[in-house]
Amino acid sequence: MKKVITGNQAVAYGVILSRVDLISAYPITPQTTIVEELSELIASGRLNTRFLKVESEHSAMAALIGASTGGVRCFTATSSHGLAYMHEMLHWASGARLPIVLVNVNRAIGPPWNIWSDQSDSLSQRDTGWIQLYCENNQEVLDTILQAYRIAESVKLPVMVVLDAYVLSHTSEAVEIPTMEEVDPFLPPYCPEYQIDIQEPKAFSMIATPEHFLEFRYKIQKAMEEVPEIAKKVDDEFRSRFGRGYGAIERYGKEEAEIFLMTSGTVTSTSRIVIKKLIGKGVSIAGIKIKRFRPFPSKEIYEEVKGAKKLAIIDRNLSAGVGGIFAQELRASLYSREERPQVFGFISGLGGRDITPELIEEAIQYTMEHPRPEEEILWLGLKK
């Protein structure tokens, strides 16, 4: 059934179809309407899920850690300061190998106070051991949640599903909503490997001395390394069942391109139009959408860009002192390769400023005109 719904409603549908047992969340704009929608369904008895009210995002994640250790599927959603407040518990969730799914609606972190979209909140959590998946449209949001539980429960790592504030969260578009009967065989109930059983009490997450700690971290890295293959299997199965798939990255545009433009989130949708127009004018360009940020799809990207001369990347985030975080990761992933394109790192759209087709064209123009970037950080649309 197709419905015209917002990105936040698409999240709610994803959660309902995933048969989540427990939700715990604390309201924060622009996430709030997700848990509002869900809590109303629960309160009216139409959704048989437990909703645990808490006094903070830190507690929300702590509650999910408890519930997940108890062996149930659980969910939370947050944004910006809320995600930052969860930080300690995010480490705990991955360290305890709990397959929790969290939706983060990308919002800038203040000050100055700002409620609009950029990626500084989710990218601040890049080292917490969470898988991160970025979405381009509302359909992808719903589908990614269903996939996220499959991936999380396979590798025993938590997954953060990320969507842009307002551009997706509060904007409606047509979304195909699968039925429960269609989803159930794709997403079977969660079977935990270890689970609290008060009949046979065990100690969980107890101390690991220097003798063993390194090995536990090694296991997390190994699990991350399994993700590309498992995620691909899950995506392929999803495609065969529902006719839609996304991959870790998506390449579009010219087959043999000299220049690549890399984007994530909704900027990709705008880029698709710009690239199509430029190809029409004879420019040799292709686009790459990065969906999966963690684990970083180094291999998948290299396979696509290895013959290219230049690679432009637009970051809607800033790691002050370095530059765009996607650009930084990309450069690091290419460094060991003998043949590698020049990376042009653009920064734009912080705090929700629109990244317009004109700005994207300007970035491509700059990349075409310069053999190498004149600066590490190329500011796009900056009013100097």
Added chain:
Amino acid sequence: MSNLIHFKGASEMPMISISLGDMDWNKTGAWRTQRPFYDDKTPPCSTTCPAGNDIVGFILKITQGDFEGAWNLIKQENPFPGICGRVCFHPCESKCNRRDYDEPIAIHALERFVSDFSSNLNRKIEKVSGVRKEKIAIIGSGPAGMSCAYHLARLHYDVTVFESSPLAGGMLRIGIPSYRLPKEVLDREISNIEALGVEIRTGTPFGENLKLDGLEDYQAIFIATGAHRSRALEIPGEKGKSVFSGLDLLRKINPGKKIKLGDKVAIIGGGNTAIDVARSAIRLGKKATILYRRSKEEMPAFEDEVVEAIEEGVEIRYLVSPIRIQQKDSLKRLECLRMELGEKDESGRRRPVPIPDSNFFIEADSMIIAAGEEIEVSFLPKGMEKKEGIVLTQRNGSTGIKGIFAGGDLTSNQRTVAHAIGSGKKAALAIDCYLKGMDSEGAIRQILIGEGPSISIFRHLHPEERTMNPHVVTFEELNTDYFEPSKRHRESKGLVKKRIKGFGEVTSTFTEGIALEEAERCFGCGTCNGCENCYVFCPDASVVKTEEILSHQVDYDFCKGCGICFSECPRGAISLKEEAR
């Protein structure tokens, strides 16, 4: 037991740091420095109830929809829920902890609901008296006498009640107009007591046909003859025609007799009798004015009654004291002095002092004197000590004479229905102990509600039941995070226009829905209602359930004494004590 494993490498290790065996051997309870335990405590309402009702208990039954269970629980202590629910001054509500949060629970209205609901159940009451051979005589069928008879019957004694009037009920029948207490309710609750096997001999006045030496067959006697003599004003003219005592007038109105009453009625006094007379006069189509020598604050009548009287058109004149009644034809003139308030007297109220030369006159067709009631002493046996207008008794109701006990208005200046019920109950317990050769004072100490003075006869009958800590729960001891503000429900009242047309009941009984909502408001101070907060919050899974029900046991092998159960209990039903070191 604990066994540290040295893994050779990651391939041997589990995914997470987890104990491979179970941890039952690790008795973490050994870390505990304080110990939580289930400890039901006394709610302030029950300890304040002179009749000793298990208020939190019966309200909890209402919330479970078990109205009959609620009725059974009240009846353990008090045979008169329908009466108390209507006419008690409900001191329980003034001590209700919810008063400090929003508004107290309408306990009286819930009690009335339970009684009225159960009266529709057509229950058959079994005779229980007369199993024991001892016979007990009770003089007076008011609330004290009938309460004593009720509890003695439940203790299986053979009980006979002697009543001077043609109908049982004492002051309940004579003194309380039917717009406050319908006769059906009174008859219903008295006949429930009779059904237990209590015999009531009406038309048998003590001191006339019935004398103490005629009661030799009875092994114990309880005298509860009340206070039925109107106190005189000691002013000239009060013995004149058309000057009635308040009680006499009520006695005539209540059985529905025709009485002669002038159009303008002046009532002298500030107690409940004065209010009852004035409101009755209004219902007979008269104009009623109350004259009271002190001010509103000192008035002994219940506040709700005063409010309703004023609603119905009763005029109250304060700081007025009559000094002489003069008669001219049918019209009477009352000479009065204006008063002012002076120093506090022995009752703690400010004494009214006449203002010199402030004399003025009030005209009325009928004068009613309702300045309080006194006990009749002429027929009391010799050897009974009397002081300041009451018969002196011990706490257990015993008089100076062996085997003779006394209670109710006769022995107390706290002349309320609830106090009378309580004193009858205490006497029943004392008589039981007396006949069994036991120490009744000791027995009373065992079953005090909180620090007393009320007692629970249920605990006397069921010593095996869980005991209750005498500590009275304070508002500060509750965790009000678990309660939401809500308005107290009020019984609906008839329109004044309709009320004053007759003697029909002024207020209506709660509906089931309203009763449930009001009962839900109860904090349940000190009483576990199985909310399971402790079970949910215990981080050590040490709150034990058996067959899905809280067992009120803590697994001390693993309880670390964190105290979360104690602090998250909404109603103070869990206590913490320090562990012995």
